[in-house]
Amino acid sequence: MLIWNILNKYNFKSKIYKDVNLSHYTSFKIGGKVDLFIIPYSWEELILILQILKENNIPTKVMGQGTNILAPDEGIKGAVIRLNQNLGKINFVDNSHLEVESGCLISKLISFMVEKNMGGLEFMMGIPGTIGGAVMGNAGAFRKAIGDFVEGVYVLNEHFEEMFLGKKELNFNYRSSNIPKDWIIKKVLLRLEEKPKEESLKEIKFFIKERSKKLPKYPSAGSVFKNPKEGPAGYFIDNLGFRGFRIGDAMVSYEHANTIINVGRARSKDVLEIINIIKDKVKEAYGIDLEPEIIIW
Numbered sequence: 001m002l003i004w005n006i007l008n009k010y011n012f013k014s015k016i017y018k019d020v021n022l023s024h025y026t027s028f029k030i031g032g033k034v035d036l037f038i039i040p041y042s043w044e045e046l047i048l049i050l051q052i053l054k055e056n057n058i059p060t061k062v063m064g065q066g067t068n069i070l071a072p073d074e075g076i077k078g079a080v081i082r083l084n085q086n087l088g089k090i091n092f093v094d095n096s097h098l099e100v101e102s103g104c105l106i107s108k109l110i111s112f113m114v115e116k117n118m119g120g121l122e123f124m125m126g127i128p129g130t131i132g133g134a135v136m137g138n139a140g141a142f143r144k145a146i147g148d149f150v151e152g153v154y155v156l157n158e159h160f161e162e163m164f165l166g167k168k169e170l171n172f173n174y175r176s177s178n179i180p181k182d183w184i185i186k187k188v189l190l191r192l193e194e195k196p197k198e199e200s201l202k203e204i205k206f207f208i209k210e211r212s213k214k215l216p217k218y219p220s221a222g223s224v225f226k227n228p229k230e231g232p233a234g235y236f237i238d239n240l241g242f243r244g245f246r247i248g249d250a251m252v253s254y255e256h257a258n259t260i261i262n263v264g265r266a267r268s269k270d271v272l273e274i275i276n277i278i279k280d281k282v283k284e285a286y287g288i289d290l291e292p293e294i295i296i297w
């Protein structure tokens with residue numbers, strides 16, 4: 001592979017692997033091989049790697065913790081870049097502001113916030129994934145969303161130049177942001193509140209308890225569909241008797257009808273088939289067009 005030789009000439013500290021099974025890096029445990037799997041060591045190296053990939057016409061995708069992705073069984077041509085804790089530093093700005101690099105896990109961010117006697121993100125405790133993935137899709141729970149706390153976002157645009165998007169340029173809606181899909185979130189400026197540690201810990205305990213009631217015991221990617229304006233997707237899917245509906249090793253969870261689980265060696269094809277059947281049946285019964293919340297690669 002020519003590109004492999006080219007990248008290796010640079011002696012990057014970033015990890016560059018060949019033919020990696022995406023099933024090892026997605027919470028669904030689904031996905032075939034990608035030609036190149038890259039874990040950047042620093043932003044400087046990431047930008048250089050992105051430039052090299054672009055010059056060589058290598059299609060490139062970005063992921064965080066892989067908790068919201070359905071990757072294809074046949075794999076992906078090109079490169080997947082995984083942003084992890086190497087690019088996940090947290091910078092304390094003042095008593096109510098934190099600057100967080102996109103590879104930071106939500107759990108780590110919440111621990112840091114609590115230690116600094118700050119609060120606001122308690123509702124996100126237990127949500128897997130990175131802050132980058134969360135901001136891109138305006139992740140949320142319990143009627144709150146991360147976008148409510150974002151003061152600004154530092155991004156790399158399509159030319160890999162750094163830009164700052166302030167509150168006025170940002171637009172967060174239910175499970176969506178207006179950050180272009182081909183941009184990379186580098187860093188997020190969050191506005192939090194001053195809050196005693198004990199108060200945050202009490203709230204966190206509550207949210208963990210609530211979440212655990214519906215947590216599937218098998219690999220999944222959380223909610224499969226966005227909630228339509230008519231009500232929770234899970235309610236409509238459940239009403240049609242889909243709990244336990246199975247194709248291959250993909251199955252609608254008994255715990256929550258808007259979650260599909262991998263009970264063994266499920267394929268992306270099986271999950272997509274269930275998604276399409278549910279979409280058709282919900283449309284037929286209720287006239288509602290369900291839209292996937294998971295990102296289908």
Ligand SMILES: NC(=O)C1=CN([C@@H]2O[C@H](COP(=O)(O)OP(=O)(O)OC[C@H]3O[C@@H](n4cnc5c(N)ncnc54)[C@H](OP(=O)(O)O)[C@@H]3O)[C@@H](O)[C@H]2O)C=CC1
Binds near residue numbers: 063069130137
């Ligand atoms: N509420 C819940 O219980 C759950 C919520 N989620 C949410 O989904 C989020 C997924 O996070 P994570 O697992 O890290 O993400 P993923 O690795 O699942 O990536 C999902 C998509 O986010 C985009 N993305 C991720 N990181 C970046 C970045 N730094 N810059 C630009 N785009 C990025 C990519 O979109 P593209 O391919 O379009 O470029 C990617 O395909 C979590 O933060 C979580 O909040 C997930 C599961 C359950």
Ligand SMILES: C=C(O[C@H]1[C@H](O)[C@@H](CO)O[C@H](OP(=O)(O)OP(=O)(O)OC[C@H]2O[C@@H](n3ccc(=O)[nH]c3=O)[C@H](O)[C@@H]2O)[C@@H]1NC(C)=O)C(=O)O
Binds near residue numbers: 222255258
């Ligand atoms: C899991 C995710 O996020 C979740 C988040 O954890 C929870 C907690 O607040 O709220 C959303 O789920 P949700 O709307 O299904 O919330 P739930 O409280 O579980 O369900 C809402 C209602 O749907 C009904 N319901 C749900 C599931 C089911 O099988 N049957 C059913 O009838 C119940 O009446 C329930 O009261 C997010 N999902 C979306 C698509 O917005 C995710 O994004 O991956």
